[in-house]
Amino acid sequence: MNIILTGASRGIGYSTALSLCKYSIQNLVLISRNADALKKLKAECNEINKEVNITIISGDLTVMTKKADLFYERLPFNQLDILINNAGYLVRKPFKEMTDADIIHMFDMNAVTPSIFVRMLLNYLMVSPSSHVVNIGSMAGFQGNSKLPGLSYYSASKAALASITECLAIEYKDTTVHFNCLALGAVQTEMLKEVFPEYKSAISSLEIGKYIAEFALNGHKYFNGRIIPVATSNP
Template sequence: MSKHIIITGTSRGIGFEMVKLFANQGHKVLALSRNSQPILDLKLDNVSSFSFDLSNEDDYKKVETFVQNEWKHIDILINNAGMLLNKPFAETTILDFTKVYQTNVFGVAEMTRIALPFMKSNGHIVTISSMGGIQGSIKFPGLAAYSSSKGAVITLTELLAEEYKETGPQFNVLALGAVQTEMLEEAFPGYEAPTTALEMAEYISEFALKSNKFYNGKVLQVSNSTP
């Protein structure tokens, strides 16, 4: 059965791979990223894409209009977009923190708020977090803004699951360990992760399609290594 799926952060890495996977399975995808060109270049019939910036209020209206006109409902939202900052804390300004939280926390909250009116009781909102956001996990210097923002969306997910538990949809969060992406290379130059972007995309896409039958308000640690 074909689903209507919105994914943020689709210009590269895991998000890019997920778009291709869902499209090949016959689902309809709205791929959102500041750079829409990589997805447009794929020329996939059941994929729509336009430039979207999580920090731009007007862009959310574009999503609303698209869903109202084209789809009428959303089955799955995957909050995958993330901004990474690797900088010593003493040099991390309030502007740096604001930029990271704008994408990683406020953007997730607003995207979710926009999607909710279009979702049914069995809809699924999956937010991608990081092992760095898990209390008690190994932490790395320079990631104060990034990892704390990833902790915030874990708590946000738990709260939303509670608030909507009577009506749905379901909310879950995946805290990813090291995956071989451009973002990992920026954070840990030269580090080779044991998991490829495609392998993780396969896991997340399967989770998004089926796991809200079994989980709600849960954080799953998807990691076999540190970082």
């Protein structure tokens, strides 16, 4: 089993990596800009399971997706079984105060870059007998869910990611690749603390990391092209 996980340096991604290591996997590629955090994570993962070969790729995903050849050179495999597009970006501001840069970077990180990453890795995913792309969405972008003020473009960018997931599942339905999107509710992470300091979520990143790891490994047997709400409240 070969896995790529983006946004692994903290929060949900960090916890997902720790959970993935409890399973019998061969290769886990961890991506984010913070190389030191990834090194620490690698050591913790290998304490859990020394059999997992962990590759760190540190850098900005928005740049990495523009230099595909350099990225391929660093991959320790030719077949990818699971891609977890977890890295994301959130700016909370009133609509009128959102800058062009805020808007563009949110759409880039939350929808454009994850989809380009899928495109870059399609040939690797298609040679797996059964592969799974898990896009980490948000209840903020889940159709019909109550929306929160200040999250207009975050919600819209996560809705775009959800929609891309549905489209890819149709376009690649005759291949071995499955696509799903987990629309997460609030999870207690650094991101949540920075953006909603007044709010405390009852869900820890360790709990949700365990759920994402299990879903990434098994969810494609039961779902394809689904946007799955992972929340008990609205919003």
